[in-house]
Amino acid sequence: MSLKEFSNLNRNKTILNLCKDTFDLVVIGGGITGAGIALDASSRGLKVALIEKNDFASGTSSKSTKLIHGGLRYLKQFDFWLVKEVGSERAIVHKLAPHLVLPEKMLLPLMENGSYGKWLTSIGLKVYDILAQVTDEDKRQMLEKEDALILEPLLPTKNLNGAGYYAEYRTDDARLTIENIKTSLNYDTTALNYASVEEFIYTDKKITGVVVKDAVSGSEFKIKSKYVVSATGPWVDDLRAVNNSNKGKHLYLTKGVHLVFPYEKLPVQQSVYFDIPDGRMMFAIPRGNTTYVGTTDTHYTENKDKVKTDLADAMYLISAVNNMFPTIELSLDDIVSSWAGLRPLIHEEGKSASELSRKDEIFTSDTGLISIAGGKLTGYRKMAERVVDRVVKLVEEADSTKELKSCHTDEIPLCKNAFKNAKEVKEYILEITSRIQADGFKAHDAWFLVTNYAKQTEVVLETYALINDKDIKVRLAKAELLFCIHYEMIQNPMDFFIRRTGRLYFDIESIRYLMDPILEEFKKVFKLSDNKIEDYRQELEHEIDEHSNFSLNRD
Ligand SMILES: Cc1cc2nc3c(=O)[nH]c(=O)nc-3n(C[C@H](O)[C@H](O)[C@H](O)COP(=O)(O)OP(=O)(O)OC[C@H]3O[C@@H](n4cnc5c(N)ncnc54)[C@H](O)[C@@H]3O)c2cc1C
DSSP states (O other): OOOOOOOOOGHHHHHHHHHHHHEEEEEOOHHHHHHHHHHHHHHHHOOEEESSSSSSOOOOGGGSOOOOOOOOOHHHOOOHHHHHHHHHHHHHHHHOOOOOOEEEEEEEEEETOOOOOHHHHHHHHHHHHTTOOOGGGOEEEOOHHOOOOOOOOTTTTEEEEEEEEEEEOOOHHHHHHHHHHHHTTTEEEEEEEEEEEEEEEEEETTEEEEEEEEEOOOOOEEEEEEEEEOOOGGGGGHHHHHOOOOOOOEEEEEEEEEEEEEGGGGGSSSSSEEETTTEEEEEEETTTTEEEEOOEEEEEOOOOOOOOOOOHHHHHHHHHHHSSSTTTOOOGGOOEEEEEEEEEEOOTTTTOOGGGGEEEEEEOOOOOOEEEEHHHHHHHHHHHHHHHHHHHHHHHHHHHTTOOOOOOGGOOOTTTTTOSSSSHHHHHHHHHHHHHHHHTOOOHHHHHHHHHHHHHHHHHHHHHHHHSSOOHHHHHHHHHEEEEEHHOOOOHHHHIIIIIHHHHHHOHHHHHHHHHHHHHHHHHTTTTTTTHHHHHHHHHHHHHHHHHOOOOTTT
């Protein structure tokens, strides 16, 4: 399989290209919103530069609940338009990346005095099915108490009135982002991470480019561009301030935390969306050898670059889980990992965090900065379409000879040799299982490879065959690493362990096991000094501790 090289080993060349050309569009922010915009704009025929100050998806787009969902909760807010849009989007994104957006049935226990009564839930889920265009086998079912308990024996027998059972989809947010970016490279996109937009360049009071600081070398360079979009999520107002246009509506940030437990400590048979005592709702989602729960929703005004799960967040979530599942007695010591992210919501006077709409909005400043804020991971493709429609209109107004395509990202599969449907994904997992079993790998390893890399697994396995290492786990991880270095633009080991493979969240022990050989490989490929490798080691140790250590005396 031939893939397009996308590597920080070519960083200088990429920066030269960014300086040399004039772009139609600079997209600031390499989260899911920026990634979707880059793909949409370049596939319509625009020349695009995508600039991310940290790693791709290092903001909110690796910290979500990882659901591509129809937005049942928006029904409670009577936001029918949003339910309809995100509901139909789920089906589209599933079609574009069936290995990455997988069906996930959700159980909604109906409790005495809970948020959802039986009658309202039945009607609500029906409306949801219609709005979200749910097809036959995924249509909602209303379950009696006994059936709900068969599906999820951990539910409390007391106060349980039955359950709703409906369709959602799960994903990996960071991988969805990187696959969008990689797909955009097939058109005219140049993308760079670890490069921060610091200033705008103006000509006759209109933005005509950006000043970028390269976080790797510390030097600055300029990119010339006809239009600039800021898709910087929680940082949107900061960029508007740099542009002197931060007036009118502004962002309201809320922190959302998730905790991860070993599966045996919270062995839910399937995903559950349940009531918690303060009137909010929470998810418990099994994933591999873990179960994760979330989330919180608290106003946040601290450092956006260092969002942490604190003890209060952890205790709140644990007590909510213990309250719902009476036989479960989780404690802080059971947490194996966690993540915390910021929702970039749009402020509305007099509304609480959970009442604020998740709709996106676009602001255009007098000097031409187009900012997109709010929204959901699920709706990223539609958000991108709305932004790019604006840009295309401006391009065509400025140059009537320019002929651009209309949005067709609903037909662009994400990933080389994409699967056609979930059945093909399952068959391929079986095929990979049988191919790697002889070496001692299990079905879970094949599942991980395929849901992470789709058919790019072939490239990983080709590299695996060339590596000499007695330890098969190390050998496979090195093959993955080389894939991510050459085709997914990782710059440091954290990018690999956190955002490209999700190991920090769902297999944290493997980082301890793999740390030395992966650092050694990094050193070799990037030609790094011992000191630099030692810095990376300490950074990794710090990340592991910060995400997993919740002893009461931690600082
Ligand atoms: C706890 C939580 C749970 C959620 N769960 C779900 C869910 O299950 N399903 C769902 O659909 N949605 C969910 N969401 C919402 C969803 O995650 C977000 O809407 C989405 O990830 C936002 O993406 P974004 O690209 O706009 O922002 P981000 O992912 O934050 O990307 C913005 C990027 O801009 C970069 N940047 C900032 N300033 C600059 C600069 N000066 N120069 C260059 N780059 C810059 C940042 O580094 C960052 O990477 C959840 C959100 C939270 C917080």
